[in-house]
Amino acid sequence: MAKIVMKFGGTSVADLDRIRHVAGLVKRQLESGDQVAVVVSAMAGETDKLVRWTRELSPLHDAREYDVVVAAGEQISAGLLAIALTSMNVNARSWLGWQIPLRTSAMHGAARIVSIDARELNERMAEGQAAVIAGFQGVAPDDRVSTLGRGGGDTSAVAVAAAIGADRCDIYTDVDGIYTTDPRIVARARRLRRVAYEEMLELASQGAKVLQTRSVETAMLHRVPLRVLSTFDPDGEGTLVCDEEDIMEKKPVTGIAYTREEAKITLRRIPDQPGIAAAIFGPLADAGVNVDMIVQNESEDGRRTNLTFTVARGDLTRALQAIESAAPAIGYRDLTSDTGVAKVSVIGVGMRSHSGVAQTMFRTLAEKGINIQVISTSEIKVSVLIPEEYVELAVRALHSAYELDVE
């Protein structure tokens, strides 16, 4: 007997038939002898509709009221799933954030989970009752409804799993697992049986569509094994996101990720002197812009140098404004930006014990005539910025080079 959290996303509960299907999966899990908590998202489209309404009424709405409106979506699906379960003679009840209570920070609209009172949940689950929990929502210190921000349903599920001491958190979604890379680009992409938490975080650019980064961080922190599998193929093996130690065979590279959501900013002929980085990145931080990759060329004359960095494409305008406002303090000659770029990353915990991974990447891209604009590395990742038009070619070439095409 295990204690399992099952998480179902919006497409999994999009209509009454799918809710019945989900109820069937929950029933089966209970009948296998497990204790079960279910965390549900709003029915597909519902959250978008509610968010749109709040925006149409006021672009600058009160986040506390936004939360009241939007949290209704999960309230409805939790109640409906509980009804579907009881109609199948399954002992079940719904739990809203304030009823558990699942306490969050005061940051309405993008709150963080502070604590989850697991006592009553555990008591009921021990009695065989399925706990159907409205995901994405909690109660803030002001005793008002809070939400965790978009995609927060996964984070709810993982945090509940940690709080109740679950053996595993199963994330049911519309794909059957995590892949070595985007199957739309590489036909031979393979589903990974296991992936380490750290890798999953780095695979976020593809994984974000499947798993929210925060949920993976939470799972890693509390060592909750996550399984990603398809609601519509529930007998599939899926992908287990787990500790590195639980992965037996490690190739140097586990997967290839890419994102087109980057924009490149270049400052030419800035003074090559201490404090200049602070003069640039201070104003960006103040403007709420996250900087991703940074590269500074060695200065040729010891006095002036060039600096290139990347930001999320949606932040570009704000970033340029921040830099132009700080122009006197920085003292650059020329400011250019480029949105025609993409970031490609090779990721794998095996990199720690394998050498030559970066070299393989650079050689493979060079053979295809792809120019690397910026490079950044971490212990388990090598990322490069390349012209966007080459992204599919690069991903396919790398997928073959690291022998991910074959099992």
Place this chain on the structure above:
Amino acid sequence: MAKIVMKFGGTSVADLDRIRHVAGLVKRQLESGDQVAVVVSAMAGETDKLVRWTRELSPLHDAREYDVVVAAGEQISAGLLAIALTSMNVNARSWLGWQIPLRTSAMHGAARIVSIDARELNERMAEGQAAVIAGFQGVAPDDRVSTLGRGGGDTSAVAVAAAIGADRCDIYTDVDGIYTTDPRIVARARRLRRVAYEEMLELASQGAKVLQTRSVETAMLHRVPLRVLSTFDPDGEGTLVCDEEDIMEKKPVTGIAYTREEAKITLRRIPDQPGIAAAIFGPLADAGVNVDMIVQNESEDGRRTNLTFTVARGDLTRALQAIESAAPAIGYRDLTSDTGVAKVSVIGVGMRSHSGVAQTMFRTLAEKGINIQVISTSEIKVSVLIPEEYVELAVRALHSAYELDVE
């Protein structure tokens, strides 16, 4: 400066434009110097959709889960109205049932209000903040969401008005007041300026569409003046539902009500002996059937008599089954039923001090050749059962006979 509760029904908040319109009305009320609490229904159609979903999943659903699902409708409209208000620079916040808290009985799906904690509401309102309250919902003794049953939004509003000590509860709806009778039948029906609580209860057959009976009872109990007016003609005077003492000029008859929702049951040749009524109406009560009008003829031979009574048309099958099951104990010879009947009532607190009201009714109907099947009277009402096909004719004739056509 007064303390006012404004109640808006589903059609008044059916879309974002209407919610903005309602926000404008609330703002105007606040700017006149009043303290304001607003009670809102779900957007028109929303409750029906949610109820339909729960029924489609399971006709015999858990009422506690039904409440979770359905209460989301008012949660959404309360949050949206609060957003619309703040976007107009009005200080406002939403209140859900559990936040007030508005405590109810344990009867999920049709709960009664037990208590309303008015302290925080009153504090905030005194500071000028509009309290936007999700109607129709509360929290049950099990700390789960409860709802008051269909139309409970009016009852919420009146109960909140009583709890906060409001000077008046304004019910904004899609009609501009209470009429002497149904304007679809009588073109010369007039809007009543004032109507007594007791009259309003008796006018329920037309008034139920405008005001829920329970809300009128609650208003009468706590002496909360109710005003019914149109959201789309907010400058209209509407109708004030108030104490009889606050109505200056009392005609003998205030209004004419009718209902086609009656069914007539006749038992022939039952024993004319003590205990027979209990033998008949006991089983009906056990079956949950409410009996409305009852008439028993004097027995001709002192041994056998006939009994006629009416029940709601929807209860007819159940009523007949109950009587047939009790046939041996009753000992009737013949059981017939008739759904082709209607009840017409003339209503007025002025009846207490005017004689001849019933006589005018009987004479008027006789002049039109309408046969009266059953009669029942109360202090402020005379009701007759007639063949359904005569209902419009009867209502029009009575409306003229009691001089309701002219102001």
